[in-house]
Amino acid sequence: MKTVLTILALLLATSLEAAELNPQRAQFNYQMSCQGCHAPDGSGANAVPRMRDYVGNFLSTQAGREYLVRVPGSAVSALDDAELAEVLNWIVLEFAGSSAVQPFEHYSPQEVGRLRQQPLNEVVQYRAQLLADIASANLRE
Amino acid sequence: MKLIDGLFDKLFEQQTRQLAQRSSRRGMLKTLGGLLVGAGSIPLLPVARAAAAESPGHPVEEGDPSSCDYWRYCAIDGFLCSCCGGSENTCPPGTEMSPVTWIGTCRNPADGRNYVISYNDCCGKSSCGACLCQRDEGDRPPYRPDKTNDINWCLGTASATYHCSTAIVVGVAFEGK
Numbered sequence: 001m002k003t004v005l006t007i008l009a010l011l012l013a014t015s016l017e018a019a020e021l022n023p024q025r026a027q028f029n030y031q032m033s034c035q036g037c038h039a040p041d042g043s044g045a046n047a048v049p050r051m052r053d054y055v056g057n058f059l060s061t062q063a064g065r066e067y068l069v070r071v072p073g074s075a076v077s078a079l080d081d082a083e084l085a086e087v088l089n090w091i092v093l094e095f096a097g098s099s100a101v102q103p104f105e106h107y108s109p110q111e112v113g114r115l116r117q118q119p120l121n122e123v124v125q126y127r128a129q130l131l132a133d134i135a136s137a138n139l140r141e
Numbered sequence: 142m143k144l145i146d147g148l149f150d151k152l153f154e155q156q157t158r159q160l161a162q163r164s165s166r167r168g169m170l171k172t173l174g175g176l177l178v179g180a181g182s183i184p185l186l187p188v189a190r191a192a193a194a195e196s197p198g199h200p201v202e203e204g205d206p207s208s209c210d211y212w213r214y215c216a217i218d219g220f221l222c223s224c225c226g227g228s229e230n231t232c233p234p235g236t237e238m239s240p241v242t243w244i245g246t247c248r249n250p251a252d253g254r255n256y257v258i259s260y261n262d263c264c265g266k267s268s269c270g271a272c273l274c275q276r277d278e279g280d281r282p283p284y285r286p287d288k289t290n291d292i293n294w295c296l297g298t299a300s301a302t303y304h305c306s307t308a309i310v311v312g313v314a315f316e317g318k
Contacts, residue, residue: 028315031257036244036287040311045240045297078285 020106025083026090033077034087042095049127055092056099061134066115067127069107075119081109088112200310201251209274213258213308215247216278218290222263222305224272229308232263236304239264241296243287245279246314255314261307264295269305 031040038044042051058064068074068088077084085107092104120126204211207223214221226233242261249256281288295301 022317025315025317028257028312031244031312032246033287035311036242036259039240048241048297078288 021086021089021093023090026086029079029083029087030090033079034073034091037073042091051091051095053095053097054099056096056101056104057131057134059092059096059101059104061130061137064130064134067120067130069112069115070118070120071123071127072119074112075116081113081116084116085109085112200249200254200256202249203251207272209272209276211308212249212251213247213256213310214274215276216245216258216280216290217260217306217308218275218277218280219260219262219273219303219306220269221272221274222269222307225263225269225305227263227305227307232307233266233269233305236263236265237298237300238262238307239295239298242294243290244311245288247278247308255316256310257312257314259307259309259311260290260294261309262294263304263307264298264302265300266304267302 037048038051039048042055044050044052055068058068069084074084074088079087089106092100096104202212206213206229207221209217209221211229213229221229222231222233223229227236232238239262242259244257244259246255247258248254277290279288280290283289283291286292293301293303295303
C-alpha cells in the first residue's frame, strides 16, 4: 500500500511540475530561436554545439548552469525572461537524455533575467575551460 | 424444429468450449486491467503531448509550389528548388540540404493557420538561376543573424555554394499566451 501511495504521489508531483511548462509554446520558441542552428532534435551541426545527450553536463556545476543562460544564443535572443527560462527548461528535459542530472532545478524567469545581464564574449574558450573544469570535478568525485 | 434446436445447441456448446480452452479468465483480467491502468496514465505522459506538437501533419494546401506567391514562400529570398529539379521539400539531385537554416512563420490561406517554415538551402552546385523570389516577410537585418535571409545559409554542408531554397513545414505556430 505504501508503494502504491508513493507511486501516486510521484505521478501527481510529475504532472504538477509539467503544468508549469507549456510544451507547445516552449517548442515553438525553440523552433523560432534555436532550431535553425541546433537542429530539430538538438543534435547541432559541425561548429554548432550538440545539446542532445550532452546539455545536462553543464548542470553539474553552478558556472555551467549559468553558462546556458549567458551563452549569446540565450542571453541576446529575442525571447523575454519567462520565455527563455521556459525554453531552457524544455531543452534540458527534452534533450539532456543520458547526460541528465537529478534533480534538475528549473530555471526561473528571475534567475534568467539576472544571468543574461552578463553575456559571454569569448564563448568558445570559456566553454572549453568550463568543460575541462567539469570533467576534473567529476573525476575527483 | 427440434433438429435445428439441437444443431444450434451443439454449435454454441462447441464454440463456447473452444473459447474456454483458448483463453484464460486471468488472462482476460490481466488484459482488461492493463488497458484500464494504461489508458489512465496516457494523459500524464508529457511525451504524448510533445509528439502531438512535433507532427504538424500535412496541412491542407493550395497554390503552385513553383510560383513565388505560394504561401510557404512568405519570407523567401532565393531560387525555388521546385523550379530546379527538386521540390518545396527536397533538394535537386547532386545537391546537399543544409542542416543549418533560417526559420519563420507563414499563414496558410487554405486553413488560416500560421505554420513554422524552415528555409533549408540546397548546396553544392552553382546558383540554379530559375524562379528567383524575394518576399522577405519578417526578414531582419544581419545584426539579427538568426532572422535574416541576406546571408548564405549553406552552413554545415560539404560545400558552401548556394543552389536553391526549400520551404519545409516543421510545425504549427503557437498562438496562445
